[in-house]
Amino acid sequence: MNNLATASDDHEFLKQARRCRAMGSNFVASVLEAADRQLQHAPVTAAMILGWPGDPAAAALAMRVNGALHALARRGTPQCLAELYGGEHNDFDGAVARAFAQQDDFIAHWIRTPTQTNEVARAAAIMSALMAVPLLRPMPFELLELGSSCGLNLNLARYAYRLGPLSAGDPTSAVRIEPQWRGLAPPLSPVSIAAARGVDLQPLNASNPDDRERLLSFAWADQPARSRRLEEALQIAMIHPPRVDRGDAGTWLARRLDEPQKRGTCRAIVHSMVLQYLHVAEREDIAQTITAAGARATEDRPLVRISFGWTSDRREVQLCLTRWPTGTTTVLARCDPYGDWLEWLGTSLA
Numbered sequence: 001m002n003n004l005a006t007a008s009d010d011h012e013f014l015k016q017a018r019r020c021r022a023m024g025s026n027f028v029a030s031v032l033e034a035a036d037r038q039l040q041h042a043p044v045t046a047a048m049i050l051g052w053p054g055d056p057a058a059a060a061l062a063m064r065v066n067g068a069l070h071a072l073a074r075r076g077t078p079q080c081l082a083e084l085y086g087g088e089h090n091d092f093d094g095a096v097a098r099a100f101a102q103q104d105d106f107i108a109h110w111i112r113t114p115t116q117t118n119e120v121a122r123a124a125a126i127m128s129a130l131m132a133v134p135l136l137r138p139m140p141f142e143l144l145e146l147g148s149s150c151g152l153n154l155n156l157a158r159y160a161y162r163l164g165p166l167s168a169g170d171p172t173s174a175v176r177i178e179p180q181w182r183g184l185a186p187p188l189s190p191v192s193i194a195a196a197r198g199v200d201l202q203p204l205n206a207s208n209p210d211d212r213e214r215l216l217s218f219a220w221a222d223q224p225a226r227s228r229r230l231e232e233a234l235q236i237a238m239i240h241p242p243r244v245d246r247g248d249a250g251t252w253l254a255r256r257l258d259e260p261q262k263r264g265t266c267r268a269i270v271h272s273m274v275l276q277y278l279h280v281a282e283r284e285d286i287a288q289t290i291t292a293a294g295a296r297a298t299e300d301r302p303l304v305r306i307s308f309g310w311t312s313d314r315r316e317v318q319l320c321l322t323r324w325p326t327g328t329t330t331v332l333a334r335c336d337p338y339g340d341w342l343e344w345l346g347t348s349l350a
Contacts, residue, residue, distance in 0.1 A: 011036050016062035020220070023340070027222035028066060034092035035065055035100075042100035044108040057314065058276040060115045063218070068110035069099055071217035078102050085221055114277050116204060117218045118149035120233045121226070121339030122272045122308055123156040124177045125319045128163055128186040128342070129306040129332055132321060135266060136299050140194035142267045144256050146249040146286070147274030148198025150206055150215060151242025152233045157193040158240060159233070164344070174232045179339055184346035186332075194265055196242065199252040203244040206237035226338075249278070250285045257293040261301045267293075272308035273317075273337065294324030308335065 013036035021029040039046045045065070052061060072078070073085035084095040100107065130141060145154055160173040164181035166188055204211035212234055219227045245252060253269065261267055269290060275283055290305055297303040305322040319333040319342070334343040 012056040013062045025220050025222050028220045030092045032062055034096040038097040038100055041097045042104040044104045048108055063115050064111040067218040068107040070221050072099055072103055115218055116149050116214055118152045119338050120152050120229050121177055123153045124161050124179050125308050125335055127156055127161055129321050130191045131186045131189045133304050139264050139266050140192040142194050142265050143196040144269050145198035146271040148200045148244045150204040151198050151244040154196040154198050154242040155236055158236050180341035183344040198244045199247050199249055200244055203246050206234045250282055254289045263300045266302045269305045275309050297324035
Protein backbone atom coordinates (compact mmCIF):
# COMPACT_ATOMS: atom_id res chain seq x y z
CA MET A 1 0.00 0.00 0.00
CA ASN A 2 1.30 3.47 -0.85
CA ASN A 3 1.87 6.05 1.83
CA LEU A 4 -1.04 8.37 1.12
CA ALA A 5 -3.55 5.68 2.10
CA THR A 6 -4.18 4.00 -1.27
CA ALA A 7 -2.28 2.89 -4.34
CA SER A 8 -4.40 5.18 -6.52
CA ASP A 9 -3.05 7.82 -8.86
CA ASP A 10 -5.47 10.18 -7.13
CA HIS A 11 -2.84 10.94 -4.49
CA GLU A 12 -2.25 14.65 -4.28
CA PHE A 13 1.53 14.16 -4.63
CA LEU A 14 1.02 12.28 -7.88
CA LYS A 15 -1.48 14.81 -9.21
CA GLN A 16 1.00 17.59 -8.56
CA ALA A 17 3.79 15.51 -10.09
CA ARG A 18 1.80 15.24 -13.30
CA ARG A 19 1.27 19.01 -13.32
CA CYS A 20 4.99 19.60 -12.80
CA ARG A 21 5.93 17.21 -15.58
CA ALA A 22 3.43 18.89 -17.91
CA MET A 23 5.15 22.21 -17.15
CA GLY A 24 8.57 20.75 -17.94
CA SER A 25 9.79 20.26 -14.36
CA ASN A 26 10.66 16.58 -14.52
CA PHE A 27 13.02 16.74 -11.54
CA VAL A 28 10.37 18.13 -9.20
CA ALA A 29 7.89 15.59 -10.53
CA SER A 30 10.31 12.77 -9.72
CA VAL A 31 10.86 14.15 -6.21
CA LEU A 32 7.10 14.17 -5.57
CA GLU A 33 6.67 10.66 -6.96
CA ALA A 34 9.43 9.40 -4.68
CA ALA A 35 7.85 11.27 -1.76
CA ASP A 36 4.58 9.46 -2.41
CA ARG A 37 6.35 6.09 -2.35
CA GLN A 38 8.61 6.76 0.64
CA LEU A 39 6.40 8.71 3.03
CA GLN A 40 6.24 5.83 5.54
CA HIS A 41 9.80 6.77 6.52
CA ALA A 42 8.46 10.04 7.99
CA PRO A 43 5.68 8.95 10.37
CA VAL A 44 5.10 12.40 11.91
CA THR A 45 4.80 14.03 8.50
CA ALA A 46 2.67 11.17 7.17
CA ALA A 47 0.23 11.50 10.07
CA MET A 48 -0.13 15.23 9.40
CA ILE A 49 -0.82 14.61 5.71
CA LEU A 50 -3.31 11.80 6.27
CA GLY A 51 -5.15 13.88 8.86
CA TRP A 52 -5.03 17.15 6.95
CA PRO A 53 -8.21 19.05 7.92
CA GLY A 54 -8.82 20.81 4.61
CA ASP A 55 -8.33 20.37 0.89
CA PRO A 56 -4.71 19.28 0.34
CA ALA A 57 -4.75 20.72 -3.20
CA ALA A 58 -5.94 24.14 -2.05
CA ALA A 59 -3.30 24.07 0.69
CA ALA A 60 -0.60 23.17 -1.87
CA LEU A 61 0.45 20.40 0.48
CA ALA A 62 2.59 18.58 -2.07
CA MET A 63 4.52 21.76 -2.80
CA ARG A 64 5.06 22.34 0.91
CA VAL A 65 6.80 18.96 1.11
CA ASN A 66 8.74 19.72 -2.05
CA GLY A 67 9.89 23.00 -0.49
CA ALA A 68 11.00 21.23 2.68
CA LEU A 69 13.08 18.73 0.70
CA HIS A 70 14.64 21.51 -1.38
CA ALA A 71 15.46 23.40 1.81
CA LEU A 72 17.23 20.35 3.23
CA ALA A 73 19.16 19.86 -0.01
CA ARG A 74 20.29 23.48 0.05
CA ARG A 75 21.52 22.89 3.62
CA GLY A 76 23.43 19.79 2.51
CA THR A 77 21.57 17.40 4.78
CA PRO A 78 21.35 14.54 4.25
CA GLN A 79 24.30 14.48 1.88
CA CYS A 80 22.67 12.03 -0.51
CA LEU A 81 19.74 14.42 -0.97
CA ALA A 82 22.10 17.34 -1.67
CA GLU A 83 23.93 15.15 -4.19
CA LEU A 84 20.63 14.27 -5.88
CA TYR A 85 19.80 17.96 -6.27
CA GLY A 86 23.35 18.58 -7.45
CA GLY A 87 22.95 16.05 -10.27
CA GLU A 88 25.48 13.57 -8.86
CA HIS A 89 23.05 10.61 -8.95
CA ASN A 90 19.41 9.87 -9.75
CA ASP A 91 18.37 7.65 -6.84
CA PHE A 92 15.28 9.69 -5.98
CA ASP A 93 13.74 7.03 -3.75
CA GLY A 94 16.90 6.43 -1.75
CA ALA A 95 17.64 10.12 -1.17
CA VAL A 96 14.05 11.06 -0.32
CA ALA A 97 13.66 8.07 2.00
CA ARG A 98 16.85 9.04 3.85
CA ALA A 99 15.64 12.66 4.16
CA PHE A 100 12.27 11.53 5.50
CA ALA A 101 13.88 9.22 8.03
CA GLN A 102 16.45 11.72 9.29
CA GLN A 103 14.48 14.97 9.06
CA ASP A 104 10.88 13.99 9.82
CA ASP A 105 10.42 16.67 12.50
CA PHE A 106 11.91 19.38 10.28
CA ILE A 107 9.60 18.48 7.38
CA ALA A 108 6.53 18.27 9.61
CA HIS A 109 7.32 21.70 11.06
CA TRP A 110 7.94 23.15 7.58
CA ILE A 111 4.60 22.04 6.11
CA ARG A 112 2.56 23.60 8.94
CA THR A 113 2.77 26.97 7.20
CA PRO A 114 1.66 27.79 3.64
CA THR A 115 4.00 28.01 0.71
CA GLN A 116 5.90 31.27 0.37
CA THR A 117 6.56 31.41 -3.33
CA ASN A 118 6.08 35.17 -3.84
CA GLU A 119 6.47 34.38 -7.55
CA VAL A 120 7.88 37.51 -9.20
CA ALA A 121 6.82 36.42 -12.71
CA ARG A 122 3.19 37.01 -11.72
CA ALA A 123 4.00 40.72 -11.58
CA ALA A 124 3.72 40.74 -15.38
CA ALA A 125 0.04 39.84 -15.13
CA ILE A 126 -0.56 42.49 -12.47
CA MET A 127 1.27 45.12 -14.53
CA SER A 128 -0.79 44.15 -17.59
CA ALA A 129 -4.01 44.55 -15.62
CA LEU A 130 -2.96 47.96 -14.31
CA MET A 131 -2.25 49.02 -17.89
CA ALA A 132 -5.76 47.89 -18.84
CA VAL A 133 -7.66 49.86 -16.17
CA PRO A 134 -10.01 52.25 -18.02
CA LEU A 135 -9.50 55.63 -16.33
CA LEU A 136 -11.08 58.89 -17.39
CA ARG A 137 -7.64 60.47 -17.16
CA PRO A 138 -4.16 59.27 -16.23
CA MET A 139 -3.73 58.86 -12.48
CA PRO A 140 -1.32 57.00 -10.18
CA PHE A 141 -2.22 53.79 -8.39
CA GLU A 142 -2.26 53.05 -4.68
CA LEU A 143 -1.59 49.31 -4.39
CA LEU A 144 -3.10 47.26 -1.56
CA GLU A 145 -1.91 43.65 -1.80
CA LEU A 146 -3.37 40.72 0.10
CA GLY A 147 -1.01 37.85 0.92
CA SER A 148 2.16 39.78 0.14
CA SER A 149 4.66 37.29 1.59
CA CYS A 150 7.96 39.20 1.23
CA GLY A 151 6.27 42.01 -0.71
CA LEU A 152 8.30 41.46 -3.86
CA ASN A 153 5.36 42.19 -6.15
CA LEU A 154 4.80 45.51 -4.38
CA ASN A 155 8.03 46.50 -6.13
CA LEU A 156 6.55 45.71 -9.55
CA ALA A 157 7.30 49.21 -10.90
CA ARG A 158 11.02 48.47 -10.34
CA TYR A 159 11.04 45.52 -12.78
CA ALA A 160 11.38 45.42 -16.57
CA TYR A 161 8.68 43.71 -18.65
CA ARG A 162 8.21 42.44 -22.15
CA LEU A 163 4.46 41.94 -22.66
CA GLY A 164 4.08 40.62 -26.16
CA PRO A 165 5.24 43.46 -28.41
CA LEU A 166 5.19 46.00 -25.57
CA SER A 167 7.85 47.01 -23.05
CA ALA A 168 6.93 48.35 -19.63
CA GLY A 169 8.40 49.09 -16.22
CA ASP A 170 12.00 50.09 -15.53
CA PRO A 171 14.16 49.20 -18.56
CA THR A 172 17.33 49.34 -16.43
CA SER A 173 16.11 46.78 -13.89
CA ALA A 174 18.05 43.57 -13.22
CA VAL A 175 14.67 41.80 -12.89
CA ARG A 176 13.41 41.13 -16.39
CA ILE A 177 10.04 39.41 -16.78
CA GLU A 178 8.99 38.18 -20.21
CA PRO A 179 6.14 35.66 -20.13
CA GLN A 180 5.29 33.71 -23.25
CA TRP A 181 2.60 35.95 -24.69
CA ARG A 182 -0.47 34.66 -26.50
CA GLY A 183 -3.22 36.73 -28.04
CA LEU A 184 -3.42 40.49 -28.40
CA ALA A 185 -1.17 42.97 -26.64
CA PRO A 186 -2.49 44.78 -23.55
CA PRO A 187 -3.36 48.48 -23.82
CA LEU A 188 -0.30 50.71 -23.99
CA SER A 189 -0.89 52.82 -20.89
CA PRO A 190 1.83 54.12 -18.56
CA VAL A 191 1.61 52.91 -14.96
CA SER A 192 2.60 55.13 -12.05
CA ILE A 193 2.63 53.78 -8.48
CA ALA A 194 1.97 56.43 -5.81
CA ALA A 195 2.03 54.00 -2.88
CA ALA A 196 2.24 50.25 -2.29
CA ARG A 197 1.39 48.38 0.89
CA GLY A 198 0.58 44.78 1.67
CA VAL A 199 -0.45 42.36 4.40
CA ASP A 200 0.46 38.79 5.28
CA LEU A 201 -0.15 36.53 8.25
CA GLN A 202 3.55 35.73 8.33
CA PRO A 203 5.38 38.38 6.30
CA LEU A 204 8.94 37.68 5.26
CA ASN A 205 11.79 40.19 5.25
CA ALA A 206 14.23 40.30 2.34
CA SER A 207 16.98 41.43 4.73
CA ASN A 208 16.57 38.29 6.85
CA PRO A 209 18.79 35.42 5.58
CA ASP A 210 16.38 32.77 6.90
CA ASP A 211 13.44 34.39 5.11
CA ARG A 212 15.40 34.65 1.88
CA GLU A 213 16.34 30.97 2.16
CA ARG A 214 12.71 29.97 2.71
CA LEU A 215 11.64 31.76 -0.46
CA LEU A 216 14.48 30.26 -2.49
CA SER A 217 13.59 26.78 -1.23
CA PHE A 218 10.11 27.11 -2.68
CA ALA A 219 11.53 27.92 -6.12
CA TRP A 220 11.58 24.72 -8.17
CA ALA A 221 15.01 23.16 -8.16
CA ASP A 222 15.10 22.52 -11.92
CA GLN A 223 14.20 26.11 -12.84
CA PRO A 224 17.45 28.05 -12.27
CA ALA A 225 16.23 31.12 -14.19
CA ARG A 226 13.32 31.41 -11.78
CA SER A 227 15.68 31.23 -8.81
CA ARG A 228 17.98 33.88 -10.31
CA ARG A 229 15.03 36.20 -10.90
CA LEU A 230 13.93 35.69 -7.30
CA GLU A 231 17.42 36.44 -5.99
CA GLU A 232 17.54 39.65 -8.06
CA ALA A 233 14.12 40.72 -6.77
CA LEU A 234 15.30 40.06 -3.21
CA GLN A 235 18.31 42.30 -3.83
CA ILE A 236 16.00 45.09 -4.97
CA ALA A 237 13.80 44.55 -1.90
CA MET A 238 16.82 44.91 0.38
CA ILE A 239 17.48 48.33 -1.16
CA HIS A 240 13.81 49.31 -1.46
CA PRO A 241 12.03 47.45 1.39
CA PRO A 242 8.35 46.84 0.60
CA ARG A 243 5.85 47.78 3.30
CA VAL A 244 4.14 44.59 4.46
CA ASP A 245 2.04 44.57 7.63
CA ARG A 246 1.43 41.50 9.76
CA GLY A 247 -2.25 40.66 10.07
CA ASP A 248 -5.25 38.95 8.57
CA ALA A 249 -6.31 40.15 5.15
CA GLY A 250 -9.94 40.98 5.91
CA THR A 251 -9.35 43.20 8.94
CA TRP A 252 -6.38 44.93 7.35
CA LEU A 253 -8.19 45.63 4.11
CA ALA A 254 -11.23 47.08 5.87
CA ARG A 255 -8.97 49.51 7.71
CA ARG A 256 -7.10 50.55 4.56
CA LEU A 257 -10.31 51.12 2.61
CA ASP A 258 -11.72 53.27 5.42
CA GLU A 259 -8.75 55.61 5.09
CA PRO A 260 -9.23 58.74 2.95
CA GLN A 261 -8.39 58.29 -0.72
CA LYS A 262 -6.75 61.15 -2.54
CA ARG A 263 -8.67 62.62 -5.41
CA GLY A 264 -7.06 61.66 -8.70
CA THR A 265 -5.64 58.39 -7.31
CA CYS A 266 -6.87 54.93 -8.26
CA ARG A 267 -6.91 52.44 -5.42
CA ALA A 268 -5.99 48.92 -6.60
CA ILE A 269 -6.63 45.84 -4.46
CA VAL A 270 -4.32 43.10 -5.74
CA HIS A 271 -3.98 39.43 -4.84
CA SER A 272 -2.32 36.47 -6.53
CA MET A 273 -2.87 32.82 -5.56
CA VAL A 274 -3.89 33.64 -1.98
CA LEU A 275 -7.68 33.15 -1.84
CA GLN A 276 -7.28 29.36 -1.92
CA TYR A 277 -5.66 29.52 1.50
CA LEU A 278 -8.58 31.41 3.07
CA HIS A 279 -11.74 29.93 4.55
CA VAL A 280 -14.99 30.53 2.69
CA ALA A 281 -16.17 32.96 5.38
CA GLU A 282 -12.94 34.96 5.06
CA ARG A 283 -13.33 35.20 1.30
CA GLU A 284 -16.93 36.32 1.67
CA ASP A 285 -16.00 38.99 4.23
CA ILE A 286 -13.31 40.34 1.92
CA ALA A 287 -15.73 40.42 -1.02
CA GLN A 288 -18.31 42.31 1.06
CA THR A 289 -15.69 44.79 2.25
CA ILE A 290 -14.59 45.47 -1.32
CA THR A 291 -18.16 45.79 -2.58
CA ALA A 292 -18.95 48.30 0.16
CA ALA A 293 -15.85 50.32 -0.74
CA GLY A 294 -16.79 50.11 -4.40
CA ALA A 295 -20.16 51.67 -3.65
CA ARG A 296 -18.28 54.75 -2.40
CA ALA A 297 -15.98 54.98 -5.43
CA THR A 298 -16.22 57.80 -7.94
CA GLU A 299 -14.55 58.53 -11.26
CA ASP A 300 -12.20 60.88 -9.38
CA ARG A 301 -11.52 58.22 -6.72
CA PRO A 302 -11.91 54.89 -8.54
CA LEU A 303 -11.35 51.45 -7.05
CA VAL A 304 -10.20 48.33 -8.88
CA ARG A 305 -9.64 44.74 -7.86
CA ILE A 306 -7.05 42.66 -9.71
CA SER A 307 -7.24 38.94 -9.06
CA PHE A 308 -4.75 36.30 -10.28
CA GLY A 309 -5.90 32.86 -9.23
CA TRP A 310 -7.61 29.56 -9.89
CA THR A 311 -11.20 29.35 -10.98
CA SER A 312 -13.49 27.65 -8.46
CA ASP A 313 -13.21 24.35 -10.33
CA ARG A 314 -9.39 24.71 -10.51
CA ARG A 315 -9.47 24.20 -14.27
CA GLU A 316 -7.50 27.34 -15.10
CA VAL A 317 -5.86 30.41 -13.66
CA GLN A 318 -7.50 33.68 -14.66
CA LEU A 319 -6.48 37.31 -14.45
CA CYS A 320 -9.62 39.30 -13.60
CA LEU A 321 -10.29 43.02 -13.26
CA THR A 322 -13.26 44.57 -11.46
CA ARG A 323 -13.68 48.34 -11.64
CA TRP A 324 -15.78 50.71 -9.59
CA PRO A 325 -17.88 52.86 -9.69
CA THR A 326 -19.32 50.68 -12.46
CA GLY A 327 -18.70 47.36 -10.69
CA THR A 328 -17.99 45.58 -13.98
CA THR A 329 -15.75 42.50 -14.02
CA THR A 330 -13.68 41.38 -17.00
CA VAL A 331 -11.55 38.25 -17.44
CA LEU A 332 -8.43 39.77 -18.96
CA ALA A 333 -6.34 36.65 -19.50
CA ARG A 334 -5.74 32.99 -18.88
CA CYS A 335 -2.40 32.41 -17.19
CA ASP A 336 0.17 29.86 -16.16
CA PRO A 337 -0.02 29.47 -12.35
CA TYR A 338 3.57 30.68 -12.01
CA GLY A 339 3.37 33.39 -14.65
CA ASP A 340 5.38 31.60 -17.37
CA TRP A 341 2.76 32.35 -20.04
CA LEU A 342 -0.24 34.60 -20.42
CA GLU A 343 -3.06 34.44 -22.97
CA TRP A 344 -4.55 37.93 -23.31
CA LEU A 345 -8.22 37.68 -24.23
CA GLY A 346 -8.37 41.13 -25.76
CA THR A 347 -11.75 41.97 -24.24
CA SER A 348 -12.76 45.61 -24.63
CA LEU A 349 -12.82 47.48 -21.33
CA ALA A 350 -14.48 50.62 -22.61
